[in-house]
Amino acid sequence: MMTKKKPLILRPYHKTSYAYEKLRICKHCRFFTVLWEDKCANCGRQALIPVMQQARIQAKHSMQNERLIALLMTLAAVLFSQTFLQIILSLAGGFLLTGLLWWVQRKTVEPETRRQLDKLLRSSERRIIEGIYMNLTTASAAIKDDEQLGYEILREMATIVRNDRIRLQQIMLLQSFALRKDMDLTLEPLMIEDFEPALAEYIGELAKIKRELIKHQAIRYVLRYEREILEMKNGSRILALVAGAAVRMKTYVDAYPDFILRYVRQMPKDRFLRLYRLVRRHPDQPWNGLRNEVSALYNEKYRWDPEFQNWE
Ligand SMILES: [Zn+2]
Structure with missing residues (x-):
């Protein structure tokens, strides 16, 4: 299932119609495409025009x-x-x-x-997704850049057309890229209600590379679907990463001590160190037994670790 991930440079996100301008529509059959083909892939006619031009008409x-x-x-x-x-x-x-x-x-x-343009895009939501999906599935091998373009267009679309299907498509596309810290990534606009393994994986990925994006909404999501996530292959790792991201601020430790307690033993060392320092700074907080567990784990594993000595 794990395919080789492609490196990716996400262009900065502008709230303009920039990406839409790459979207073209077939005047004849109203098929949408983001690629650069001469003929409509659906009806074979040379009738593709930019959506802006169509809107102007x-x-x-x-x-x-x-x-x-x-x-x-x-x-x-x-x-x-x-x-x-x-x-x-x-x-x-x-x-x-x-x-x-x-x-x-x-x-x-x-x-x-x-x-x-607004009207056209709104009324064509389904056909745009179908068109982009077809672009992605049929031509991704031929045109190296299209998934990124597809993602960028979906991201632009999400500002106008808000639905879970677009969000899910974005998450799926993001999951096929190798994400990096310096990318212009978002989480909150992509949150969906239902359990989606791809979203859980994406949250786990962000917890690793962009912790500051893990906030209440993401923590509550993994809590709500904790059982489902644990059934995933990397499930407990995802949960440990989210717990590790949560310890960066006291407010999350205050709000979810039980959750952090459940995964404290699977946290990477640097995250545990962070939690350990936080616990030491607040001697009056028991955090539902989290404090005891942290000190037990410290005694078992990190007692002689020099990094844990100079925590001031
Ligand atoms: Zn056509």
Whole structure:
């Protein structure tokens, strides 16, 4: 199951439509792709255009309709006019309003395009995922970079379309990369309600390389699914890593002493040292027996360890 992980450089995360601009849609069958193929993989036509362009077309289209309605109203006013003067006034008013509309529209092309893009992406959520998924499964061997791009697009998508399926896809993709400390990683936007082994693994990975991301939400997640995680291959290691990350702040030790107690013996040495120092700094806190266990473990294993001597 453990496949070789690819090194990855995540580009910094911008809350713009940057990644969307790489997303293209087929004008013919509305298939989505993030790759650079000439022809639509779904229908075979050369009809792929960037989603921004599609949004602009839709924006122009809706503006055209608005102008058409204004002109039709002008025409109706002319038809219902009973005197020549009324005709002139209807025409003048109608043209003036249409002109004004056109002028306003020209000023609002950009916001309207954004609105249309939003609408397009929202209504196509399922098809975008299908398209990206197809890109990833069929072409990842051919194009080295696409998983990263796929992840970046999913990350961008997650700012607009919030659902567990996208989160899970992101987690799955992240799990296929070799994660590093200096990457722009996140956890909270990816949290899902249900138990997902991939999310548990990802939390374990972060507990190792980016401890500061392990907060109440992540600790509560592994607590809620502790039994399920223990059934996983690296389950107890994941839990020990999370417990190890939790000891970095007193507030987590205050909140989850039992959890930390259960995994204190599997914690890496540096994390135990951290906990040991914390315990020594707060002599009045029993932490539900955690204090006793820490001192027992210290006596058994680390009593003669020089690192444990100069804890001040
Ligand atoms: Zn197509």
